[in-house]
Amino acid sequence: MSDYSTADVTAWMLTAFAVNKRNGAELQLDCPECGHPSCYFNVKKQVGYCHSASCRETWPLDKLIDKVGYSPDHIGFTVTPVIDTVVSRPVALPKAAKPIERLDTAVDALAYRGVTWDHIQKFRIHQDDTRLYVPVYEGGVLVQYNSRRVRKENPPEDWFKAGEKPYRYASGHPITHYLLGFEECRLWGDIVLVENSFVSMWLRDIHATATFGSHLSDTVINKIVHSRINHVTFLWDQGTEYASQKAQRKLKELGVQSKVIHIKGQPDDYTKEELKELL
Ligand SMILES: [Zn+2]
Known part of the structure; x- marks a missing residue:
């Protein structure tokens, strides 16, 4: 787990990704790897998972940060x-x-x-x-x-x-x-x-x-x-x-x-x- 608060991670996720749906701590987004819409990220556990059969990528927070190119620290600088x-x-x-x-x-x-x-x-x-x-x-x-x-x-x-x-x-x-x-x-x-x-x-x-x-x-x-x-x-x-x-x-x-x-x-x-x- 990172030091980021759930609120920080949530705010960052909503800025960095096109989140399709929110259900409590679960965010549903298009998988950053394959684009499939059944990718879920839990902002409390700070890990996500793509349910596409051909992908099955897991998404810990640091991997999403790598993908996006900026971390929740930089959220104030988001374009x-x-x-x-x-x-x-x-x-x-x-x-x-x-x-x-x-x-x-x-x-x-x-x-x-x-x-x-x-x-x-x-x-x-x-x-x-x-x-x-x-x-x-x-x-x-x-x-x-x-x-x-x-x-x-x-x-x-x-x-x-x-x-x-x-x-x-x-x-x-x-x-x-x-x-x-x-x-x-x-x-x-x-x-x-x-x-x-x-x-x-x-x-x-x-x-x-x-x-x-x-x-x-x-x-x-x-x-x-x-x-x-x-x-x-x-x-x-x-x-x-x-x-x-x-x-x-x-x-x-x-x-x-x-x-x-x-x-x-x-x-x-x-x-x-x-x-x-x-x-
Ligand atoms: Zn995927």
């Missing part, structure tokens, strides 16, 4: 729900994080994910002793970063065998407000959405960008609607059908065409040629 007035506050990478250089082992490790030296420079990927950092910029300002735990004691091909909770973001800034490299993709007619940052770099030549998980927030939908993008393809991991169909409905209401590609596993289980045939 207002009026989308047009969202202000991107600047973020800093941890001080120890340095740009990856040409001869670093990180270049070899990332090559196993299909990420080239050009990608590393273009996306300004950083590293420290235990993590890789993918900065997220908007309007030339660093607004978030996605950091990935890596095992540098392993050979480069095994750096990404990092076990539990490999991702971390700057707190206080919902990662779900951003798409990776949006300043470039907002000018494209079509985009392909994938969950993972490195997968999106590997597939950048087929217009992929990363959603950092299987959720398309209203903020991101608003950005898409106000861009040149008129077609969106969902290439999310297996088990995200509810989430992608829900996002697809919202896009359709706003006049953006989309297509959902259901795959087994995740995109990097396939070759790029196989994925191109599915698009």
Whole structure:
């Protein structure tokens, strides 16, 4: 259990998630992982559970905090729900994080994910002793970063065998407000959405960008609607059908065409040629 009071947790839950129903200490929300509506969180026990048969994710409070990107401490800083007035506050990478250089082992490790030296420079990927950092910029300002735990004691091909909770973001800034490299993709007619940052770099030549998980927030939908993008393809991991169909409905209401590609596993289980045939 955390030190947060039930009232703090309740207030935070209601701000951070679209809670569909409240029944005493039980909140019913769309599962942050799969989007299924039968996900229940108990604000007294501070744990939740998704009842979708294909998901069955448990949601202790700290895992939800990881997902949202800010904790109940930051509730006062929560962005207002009026989308047009969202202000991107600047973020800093941890001080120890340095740009990856040409001869670093990180270049070899990332090559196993299909990420080239050009990608590393273009996306300004950083590293420290235990993590890789993918900065997220908007309007030339660093607004978030996605950091990935890596095992540098392993050979480069095994750096990404990092076990539990490999991702971390700057707190206080919902990662779900951003798409990776949006300043470039907002000018494209079509985009392909994938969950993972490195997968999106590997597939950048087929217009992929990363959603950092299987959720398309209203903020991101608003950005898409106000861009040149008129077609969106969902290439999310297996088990995200509810989430992608829900996002697809919202896009359709706003006049953006989309297509959902259901795959087994995740995109990097396939070759790029196989994925191109599915698009
Ligand atoms: Zn679920």
